Amino acid sequence: MRCFYSQDFELALPSGHPFPMDKFRVSKDMLLEGGIIRPEEIIEVRIADNHVLQRVHDQDYLQKIYSCAIDRKEEIRLGLPVTPQLYTRSATEVEATRLTCRAALEEGVAVCLAGGTHHAFREHGEGYCVFNDVAAAIRDLQDANPNIKIMVVDTDAHQGNGTNAILQNDPRVFTYSIHVGKNDPTHKFNGSMDVETVRYVEGEMYLKQLFATLAAALDTFAPDLVIWIAGADNHRNDRFGQMMLSVKDLQRRDEVLLKAFIRNRIPVAVLYGGGYNRQSEFTAKLHRNTVAMAKKIASEYRGI
Numbered sequence: 001m002r003c004f005y006s007q008d009f010e011l012a013l014p015s016g017h018p019f020p021m022d023k024f025r026v027s028k029d030m031l032l033e034g035g036i037i038r039p040e041e042i043i044e045v046r047i048a049d050n051h052v053l054q055r056v057h058d059q060d061y062l063q064k065i066y067s068c069a070i071d072r073k074e075e076i077r078l079g080l081p082v083t084p085q086l087y088t089r090s091a092t093e094v095e096a097t098r099l100t101c102r103a104a105l106e107e108g109v110a111v112c113l114a115g116g117t118h119h120a121f122r123e124h125g126e127g128y129c130v131f132n133d134v135a136a137a138i139r140d141l142q143d144a145n146p147n148i149k150i151m152v153v154d155t156d157a158h159q160g161n162g163t164n165a166i167l168q169n170d171p172r173v174f175t176y177s178i179h180v181g182k183n184d185p186t187h188k189f190n191g192s193m194d195v196e197t198v199r200y201v202e203g204e205m206y207l208k209q210l211f212a213t214l215a216a217a218l219d220t221f222a223p224d225l226v227i228w229i230a231g232a233d234n235h236r237n238d239r240f241g242q243m244m245l246s247v248k249d250l251q252r253r254d255e256v257l258l259k260a261f262i263r264n265r266i267p268v269a270v271l272y273g274g275g276y277n278r279q280s281e282f283t284a285k286l287h288r289n290t291v292a293m294a295k296k297i298a299s300e301y302r303g304i
Contacts, residue, residue: 001295002103003028003037004096005113006045011089013081018239018276019128024114026284027272027291031113036292042113047088048095048136055139056132056166058123065090065130077126090130093117097133097227097271098140104269105141105225109262109298111291115271116229118160119185127158127185134227134271135166138173141225151176151223152191153214155253156231156273157183157241164189174221178210180242193217199242203249206234211256218260226261226268230254232275232286239276250286254293262301270294 009024031037053062064070070082080086096112103110118134119127138150152167154160154177167173174192181196188194195213197206233241234250245253261268270290275283 001037001041001109001111001298002043002107003031003041003111003113003291004043004045004100004103006092006096008047008085008089008092009114011080011083011085019080020276020283023275023284023287024272026281027287028113030284030288031291034288034292036288036295043099045092045096045099048091048098052094052098052136052140053091053131055143056122056135061123065125074124077124078130079126079128080130086130090117094131094133094136097269098137100271101137101141101225101227101269104267108265108267109270109294111270111294113272113287113291116154116156116231116273118154118156118163118229118273119158121162121165126162128274129162132162132166134160134163134229137227137269138167142172148172149222149224150174151217151221151226152229153226153257154178154229154231154273155210155234155257156229157233157238157243158274159185159188159194160191160229161185161187161189164191174217174223176214176217178213183242184240192221197243200244203245206243206245207249207252207256210253214257214260223266226266227271228257228261228268229271229273230287230290231273232277232283232290233273235275235277235282235286237278237282239278240274241276247286247289251289251293254290255297258294258297259301262297
């Protein structure tokens with residue numbers, strides 16, 4: 001099972017910044033040290049070509065990020081310091097997701113050890129999301145196969161408003177999101193199916209809501225590929241997620257979803273999504289758990 005990664009995912013942040021930028025490296029190391037992923041399954045990624053980004057973002061916005069010409073208000077909305085490294089980091093993450101989707105179509109399952117920047121819009125970024133990797137990957141796949149049907153399954157605790165805005169009115173794409181209704185982002189955009197949970201939803205209620213509604217979505221739309229933004233911010237100790245799931249709840253979520261996709265021969269590209277746990281390194285552990293479940297179920301059903 002190929003996992004796509006780059007050391008450029010990690011960006012220097014001011015002390016005390018809430019984004020756990022080291023989670024990409026730490027989770028990768030956990031996967032290797034635990035023998036879950038073999039070294040040869042880690043694929044190093046380079047920066048995306050500009051034309052890949054131009055499919056979903058305005059050229060003026062791309063140039064502003066590249067030249068660090070973002071004003072203070074825009075930088076606050078973005079939530080990350082705008083430095084020359086930010087463009088490289090964000091464009092590399094897009095390329096990792098693009099390659100993950102292509103690998104998933106070839107092999108059934110693939111993982112991006114990052115990704116899920118679902119708050120990035122065509123002309124601006126917000127909520128730690130600079131470029132929309134999911135939308136860019138979908139447009140890339142559509143260039144190769146215009147009739148491909150793709151479902152975005154977003155179980156991050158926050159709605160993917162940027163993804164919905166970019167992909168709206170495209171009948172070849174189905175966007176499913178389950179998220180806290182009264183939480184950021186304040187400005188939401190309707191997707192194909194938006195499922196709102198109550199704030200501080202408990203695991204049992206959340207899982208029932210997720211399994212029932214996602215089953216209905218899969219009955220409505222038969223995808224050639226699922227892009228799954230897993231999310232680790234559903235955990236009860238997360239700073240921003242406003243959900244109350246335990247580690248076992250998250251593992252149950254991962255197991256049921258991955259079995260549903262893999263057992264029904266739906267290729268799945270797994271992306272990290274958000275996670276801002278109060279406990280050091282715990283976000284990385286939750287991402288590690290999701291990748292481990294993907295590897296386990298892929299091995300059981302496909303011999304990968």
